[in-house]
Amino acid sequence: MLQFKPIFLGKVPRQVPCAATAQRCIRTNDVENVGRTTRHHTFFEMLGNFSFGDYFKKEAIKWAWELSTAELGLPAERLWISVFEDDDEAFEIWHQEVGVPADRIKRMGEDDNFWTSGVTGPCGPCSEIYYDFHPERGTFDADLGDDSRFIEFYNLVFMQYNKKDDGSLEPLKQKNIDTGMGLERVARILQMVPSNYETDLIYPIIEKASELANIPYGLADDSTKLKLKIIGDHMRAIVYLISDGVNPSNIGRGYVVRRLIRRVVRTGRLLGIRGDGRENLEGAFLPAIAEKVIDLGTHIDSDVKARAPRILEEIKREEYRFVQTLERGEELLELMIADALSSAREKGTVPCLAGKDAFLLYDTYGFPVEITVEVAEELGVTVDMNAFDNEMEKQRRRSQAAHHAVKLEVGDDADLTANVPDTEFLGYDTLSARAVIKGLLVNGKSVIQVPEGSEVEVLLDKTPFYAESGGQIADHGLMCVSDGENQQRTVVEIRDVQKSMGNLFVHKGTIKEGVLEVGKEVEAEVDPKLRQWAKVHHTATHLLQSALKKVIGQETSQAGSLVAFDRLRFDFNFHRPLLDDEILEIERLINGWIGDAAVLQTKVMPLTEAKEAGAIAMFGEKYGEEVRVVEVPGVSMELCGGTHVSNTAEIRGFKIISEQGIASGIRRIEAVAGEAFIEYVNSRDYYMKQLCNNLKVKAEEVTTRVDNLLEELRTARNEVSLLRSKAAVYKASTIASKAVLVGSSKEIRVLVESMDDTDADSLKSAAEYLIDSLQDPAAVVLGSSPSEGKVSLVAAFTPGVVELGIQAGKFIGPIAKLCGGGGGGRPNFAQAGGRKPENLSSALEKARSELMEILW
Numbered sequence: 001m002l003q004f005k006p007i008f009l010g011k012v013p014r015q016v017p018c019a020a021t022a023q024r025c026i027r028t029n030d031v032e033n034v035g036r037t038t039r040h041h042t043f044f045e046m047l048g049n050f051s052f053g054d055y056f057k058k059e060a061i062k063w064a065w066e067l068s069t070a071e072l073g074l075p076a077e078r079l080w081i082s083v084f085e086d087d088d089e090a091f092e093i094w095h096q097e098v099g100v101p102a103d104r105i106k107r108m109g110e111d112d113n114f115w116t117s118g119v120t121g122p123c124g125p126c127s128e129i130y131y132d133f134h135p136e137r138g139t140f141d142a143d144l145g146d147d148s149r150f151i152e153f154y155n156l157v158f159m160q161y162n163k164k165d166d167g168s169l170e171p172l173k174q175k176n177i178d179t180g181m182g183l184e185r186v187a188r189i190l191q192m193v194p195s196n197y198e199t200d201l202i203y204p205i206i207e208k209a210s211e212l213a214n215i216p217y218g219l220a221d222d223s224t225k226l227k228l229k230i231i232g233d234h235m236r237a238i239v240y241l242i243s244d245g246v247n248p249s250n251i252g253r254g255y256v257v258r259r260l261i262r263r264v265v266r267t268g269r270l271l272g273i274r275g276d277g278r279e280n281l282e283g284a285f286l287p288a289i290a291e292k293v294i295d296l297g298t299h300i301d302s303d304v305k306a307r308a309p310r311i312l313e314e315i316k317r318e319e320y321r322f323v324q325t326l327e328r329g330e331e332l333l334e335l336m337i338a339d340a341l342s343s344a345r346e347k348g349t350v351p352c353l354a355g356k357d358a359f360l361l362y363d364t365y366g367f368p369v370e371i372t373v374e375v376a377e378e379l380g381v382t383v384d385m386n387a388f389d390n391e392m393e394k395q396r397r398r399s400q401a402a403h404h405a406v407k408l409e410v411g412d413d414a415d416l417t418a419n420v421p422d423t424e425f426l427g428y429d430t431l432s433a434r435a436v437i438k439g440l441l442v443n444g445k446s447v448i449q450v451p452e453g454s455e456v457e458v459l460l461d462k463t464p465f466y467a468e469s470g471g472q473i474a475d476h477g478l479m480c481v482s483d484g485e486n487q488q489r490t491v492v493e494i495r496d497v498q499k500s501m502g503n504l505f506v507h508k509g510t511i512k513e514g515v516l517e518v519g520k521e522v523e524a525e526v527d528p529k530l531r532q533w534a535k536v537h538h539t540a541t542h543l544l545q546s547a548l549k550k551v552i553g554q555e556t557s558q559a560g561s562l563v564a565f566d567r568l569r570f571d572f573n574f575h576r577p578l579l580d581d582e583i584l585e586i587e588r589l590i591n592g593w594i595g596d597a598a599v600l601q602t603k604v605m606p607l608t609e610a611k612e613a614g615a616i617a618m619f620g621e622k623y624g625e626e627v628r629v630v631e632v633p634g635v636s637m638e639l640c641g642g643t644h645v646s647n648t649a650e651i652r653g654f655k656i657i658s659e660q661g662i663a664s665g666i667r668r669i670e671a672v673a674g675e676a677f678i679e680y681v682n683s684r685d686y687y688m689k690q691l692c693n694n695l696k697v698k699a700e701e702v703t704t705r706v707d708n709l710l711e712e713l714r715t716a717r718n719e720v721s722l723l724r725s726k727a728a729v730y731k732a733s734t735i736a737s738k739a740v741l742v743g744s745s746k747e748i749r750v751l752v753e754s755m756d757d758t759d760a761d762s763l764k765s766a767a768e769y770l771i772d773s774l775q776d777p778a779a780v781v782l783g784s785s786p787s788e789g790k791v792s793l794v795a796a797f798t799p800g801v802v803e804l805g806i807q808a809g810k811f812i813g814p815i816a817k818l819c820g821g822g823g824g825g826r827p828n829f830a831q832a833g834g835r836k837p838e839n840l841s842s843a844l845e846k847a848r849s850e851l852m853e854i855l856w
Contacts, residue, residue, distance in 0.1 A: 001117065001178045003622065006516060007052050008122040008159055010173045012503075015625040016056035022047050022183075028256055031263075031370075032576065038195035039151060042260060043237035045183035053174030060156050060177045061093045061127065066128060068154065072190065078132045081105045082144055082152075084113040084125030090158070094127070115157045115178075122172065123163045130156040144828040147725045148414075153185040201296070206232040208292040210284055227267045231289065234260045236708075239293040242311045243304045243558050244519055246574050248318045249663035261286065261318045262368050266326060275796040286319045287312040310555045314665060329367030333375055336361075340381050351380060355387020373760040423505035424462035427475070427682045428602075429642065431526040435460040437518050441506070450516045450521030455574030456515070458492065458507040464526050467497040467505045470618070471561035474498065474539050477526040479507070481514065492522075530565050531643065536651050536674030537568040538645045539600065539632070543654070544570050544671065545616070546636040548591040551582050558618055559666050562594070563642065565656040566658070566676050574667045578659050590654040593635050597649040601631045607639075615639050653677040721761060729763035729769045731755060736773055748801065748855050749778040752848040754840065760792040764831065771796040777804070779855065781815070781847045783840050790821040791834035793843070802827045806854055811847075818843040 006012035006603050023046045033040035051060070051771040058486045074314050082101050083090040095656045116123035130150045137149065144150050159176035161169040168667035178222040187199040193737035197206060209231040212219045215224055241257045273285045290312055298305040336357045344351035353376050361367035373383050394813040419436045439459035440447050450456045450744060458479065461651025470475040474497035507524075509720040541561055552574060578586075607627045611617070615629050616638045623639060630644055633635040645651060649674050657680065658670045672680045688699055697705045732755070739751040753772070755766060763784050783793045793816055802808075807827035816823045816832035819839045823832020834843075 001048075001049070004050060004052070004178070005117060008172065008176050008178075014052040017052060018177075019052075020048065021050070024244075026241065026256060026257070031762055034233050036199070037570065038147060038197070039182075039185060039729070040660040041196065041233050041236075043139045043182060043233065043240060047183055047186075048182040049177065049179050050179035052141065053176060054175060056175045057090060057158050058093055058097070060158070060179065061090065061098060063155055064129060064154055064179065065098050069619065072186065074189065076100075079104070079129040079706070080132055080142070080144060082108050082113055082128045082130065084127070085109055087113075087125045087127070087158075088126050090125065101139075104143055106142075108144075110214055115155075117204065120163050122161070123169070124158040124160045124176075124494055126155055126157040128152045128156070141562075151185055151189065153189060154181045155179060159792065166786045176416050197232060202229075202232045202236065203236055203749060204296060205289060205292050208289050209268070209273070211270075212273045213268070214286060215271065224271065226270055227844045230267050231264050233407070234264045235289050235293050238264070238292050238315065239297070239311055242314050243301075243307050244558075245573065247314055247559070247665040250581060251664055254663065254666075258318065259368060259370065261315065262326075262371060264289075265319055265322050266371055266374075268327070270841055284316045284319045286315045290315050292771075294785060301744060305797075307555065313575065316666075328370075329361055329371075330375075332365065333361060335374060337379055337381050340376075349361070349384065353381055355386065355389070357788050358383050358385075358388045359391035363391075391499050394634055411447065412698055420459050420504060421461065422503040423460060425464075425466075425503075425505070426462055427464045427526065428464050430479075431528050431531060433462060433464045433524055435462045435522055435524050437516070437520050437522060440516060440518055442686075448518050450511060450513050454511050456492065456509060456511055458494075458509065459504060459716060460507065460521075460522070460524065461561050463497075463505050463507070463524055465494060465497045465505065465507060466525060466526075466534075466643055466747050467499045468639060469499060470536055470563075470642050471541070472563035473565070475534070475564045476524045476530050478523070479509070479522045481516065481520050483523050485788070488514055490516055490520075492516060507723070514577065532650075533565040533674055534678065535562055535643045537565075537672075537707045538563045538640075538642045538678070539570050539630075539648065540651055540654055540671065540673040542632060542638055542640070542644075542800060543569055543590045543593055543648070544568070544586070544650075544669065545572075546587040548572060550589060551585050558616075567670055567672050570669045570671070571662065572667055572669070573665055575665055577661065578667070578669075578732055581655055583659060587654060587656060592650045593632065594651045594654060596637065598632050599647050599648055600644055601633060602644070603631070604826050605629060610639060613637065643664065650674070651677075653681070655680055660777070724759060724762040725765040728758050728766040731758070732766035732769050736770055739774055739778070742855050750776070750851050750855065752781045752844055753783075754844055755782055755784045758782075758787055758792070759786040760794075760833070763792050763794050767794045767796040767829075773797060774798070776800045781844065781851070783844050785837035785840055789835055789837065791816075791821060791840055791843075793819070793823065793832040793834070795825075795830050795847075797828050799828070801855070804855065806851075811850075814828075815843050816847060817849045844848040 001008075007014050025044050025046050026042060027044070028042050030040055031042055036041055038247055049060075049063075068079060069076050079100070081094050081104060083094065083105060091105060091107070094103050094105050109223060113126050113128070114123070115126045122196055130144050130152050132150055134149045142149075144152070157178040159178050160172055162172055184199060184201055187201055188195050188196045191199050193199055195465060197203065198344050206217060206228045209228050210220070213226075213228070215640040217225065217228060220228065238257060238260050241253070241260075246257055248254055250258065255563075268285055291308075294304050294308050294311065304311070311322055336353055340351045340353050343349075353372070358369055358372050361372055362369050369383075369388060374386075376383050380749040412741065426433050438461050439457060440450055441457035441459075442450055442454060457544065465475045465477060466472065475494070477494050479492040485490070490511065491513040492507075492509045493512050494507050496508040498506045498508070500506055542565055545558055545598060555573050558570070562569035604626055605613075605622055607625055610627050610629050613629070614637055615627075616630075616636075617640070627639045628641050629637060630640045630642075632648060652675075654673045656669055656671045658668075662668045689703070691702055692699055695702060695705050735753050735755075736751070737751040738753060738831040740752050742748050751770060755763060760768065763782055765779050767782050771778060774780070776798040778798045779801045780796045781793070785791055793812055795812040795815075797806065797808045808830040809827060812830040812832045813822055813824050814833050818836075819834025820836035821832060823835030825832055834840075
């Protein structure tokens with residue numbers, strides 16, 4: 001119902017008096033209950049009917065009963081009702097007018113039957129309809145919370161209040177209805193199966209997983225059935241999320257997909273599933289189950305079938321990626337759990353995995369903390385989640401970028417937002433307009449007057465300023481007030497404009513001169529140069545999306561954008577870097593469309609009509625009944641509220657300046673157009689001329705000349721490296737005589753020396769020379785500080801020393817730690833590094849004493 005929240009609150013006018021909905025929903029806050037109960041899911045479909053001041057309690061109750069009994073055919077004697085404890089009106093409607101016996105109507109408290117959309121916001125008492133699977137148990141002392149007997153399938157919310165910050169209830173201007181009926185629950189009731197998982201919505205998916213695991217569901221134990229239910233539930237969510245454009249990533253919605261995929265992969269592996277063996281799947285098993293989900297949904301959602309290749313490819317790629325992570329993380333987790341169990345036995349405490357260890361797995365190895373918890377719990381080990389959360393918070397503070405946003409939601413200066421009407425936007429047709437100041441905010445508080453030098457937020461009745469939205473940044477400009485009587489002038493420099501709830505524009509700026517007052521008339525002027533730069537980049541963004549679809553495939557879709565004055569940024573779904581030829585083709589197409597000088601067409605039309613015409617909508621954006629469609633004829637048609645050029649020739653030119661991956665399956669292009677394009681080309685031309693002058697060649701000869709110089713440099717470096725190695729070997733020959741004999745028979749030669757100013761490769765050559773020169777058994781440890789702040793170490797042991805139980809790889813690590821570093825290698829040869837050359841002498845002394853002690 002969140003999409004209707006502004007309508008319930010009266011902040012946005014209703015487009016229709018009532019509505020019915022069928023919504024796909026994702027909920028992961030109780031993912032641990034999936035499969036453990038008969039009704040919890042991460043993916044479910046919610047059917048609803050809504051009234052926006054059209055009908056209310058009596059009609060909603062009667063129609064819910066009619067739908068349940070007459071249309072769905074549910075036996076009236078099996079239906080129970082719950083009402084809010086103080087809602088006598090609802091009780092009487094159910095009992096007197098519908099005819100439900102009083103002993104099948106239960107009054108419940110606020111926790112059960114008073115619904116609120118969050119801490120504050122629209123709310124009201126509710127009434128629920130339950131189905132009784134065991135009416136033979138009678139009505140005495142019946143508990144509607146008994147999942148073995150009852151299931152709630154229809155909830156009617158009588159949305160008539162606004163809950164304020166202080167907890168008080170304020171009556172809404174209009175009384176509303178918000179209902180929800182769970183499709184999976186109704187299917188279970190109508191099909192008379194033990195749980196939602198046995199319905200034809202989910203059970204075929206479970207059967208496919210059972211087939212891959214070679215475990216008949218009917219013969220499986222409870223633990224196995226739980227795992228199969230998890231797979232059946234999660235795969236529905238995964239398929240529909242990816243179909244709707246949500247690809248696996250580490251942020252936002254993308255992490256929901258990634259988390260669910262990883263949970264299915266691990267659950268499947270616990271069942272012994274390693275793939276169905278089909279060649280096209282190359283051993284992955286998730287795509288085979290996903291195909292079943294797609295087949296089940298084909299007749300009700302054609303988009304899922306059309307997008308099947310992309311869905312299966314994304315799932316397969318994510319499965320492979322996670323299997324590699326899983327294998328690395330599982331090995332380390334096993335060691336951590338073993339340590340936790342051992343420590344607990346010694347101390348006589350409850351085994352607990354440290355939060356820092358769980359965070360190490362998550363942050364360094366990409367191992368999901370949910371899976372860490374699951375694996376640990378299976379072995380009787382808890383995880384210190386408080387310590388884990390602390391580590392996460394530390395990381396957030398380290399990496400968090402500054403983020404500024406204006407939020408004038410209900411409750412934040414509610415009096416002001418209630419009294420100020422929505423702002424009329426004039427910016428499509430003009431860059432200046434006279435407007436009246438309807439409100440002023442300083443530090444979020446409403447004021448009447450603001451003095452010179454203050455930061456201020458200005459609310460106008462109308463404005464030419466574009467507010468940041470749809471990826472396009474806000475206009476900059478000035479607001480001026482001239483008071484002819486007092487010969488005073490007020491100037492406000494505007495640097496940001498944001499939209500608050502509804503369509504209220506908040507102009508953020510600094511008062512450079514004079515005093516600003518509510519009620520004054522201002523001249524609002526947008527900076528025309530910056531607006532033109534934004535328009536150029538926004539239209540270029542539309543052309544870029546069309547070019548991408550032509551070059552790399554129609555399945556690619558927008559995943560985010562930024563339209564700035566100096567550049568554009570476009571994020572899109574794709575699984576690999578673009579090839580150089582693809583980038584050139586994209587640029588060729590766009591510059592061709594620019595040269596065509598096409599006149600843009602902008603229309604406002606009903607949303608359904610726009611979609612039928614083929615207009616592209618941005619995933620995650622909210623659209624009203626009427627939408628603005630921006631079309632470059634024959635090239636692009638998108639739903640867009642941004643500002644655009646009138647003719648593509650205004651763009652002048654387009655150039656991609658970078659293309660890179662920003663998350664799994666998400667690529668990012670940055671590009672310039674218009675004046676920014678000219679500046680970019682001129683800048684690159686300047687640097688090319690400088691390069692040509694320095695190299696004494698023509699522009700077309702630069703690449704060849706640079707290649708030759710690089711080859712010469714590589715040859716010179718190889719020669720230098722060879723000379724350094726020879727010098728190191730010579731130096732090593734002079735210190736070979738310093739080897740001391742140790743051991744009971746004085747038969748083991750030990751040499752630990754510093755070779756100052758010797759780089760790591762040369763130090764390696766010196767160690768190899770010495771170990772070959774000294775008779776077996778022998779041990780050599782060398783160290784050097786080839787440059788400031790850098791330490792190199794190497795250990796070389798002959799077979800005779802290794803046979804005594806000492807390994808170079810394990811020996812060198814603790815020595816390197818003294819120098820602020822680490823390292824390792826093979827039993828006979830290992831290298832290490834560090835960052836504290838001042839500790840090299842003590843580190844070598846420690847190496848010498850330990851070798852003496854071990855080999856004596």
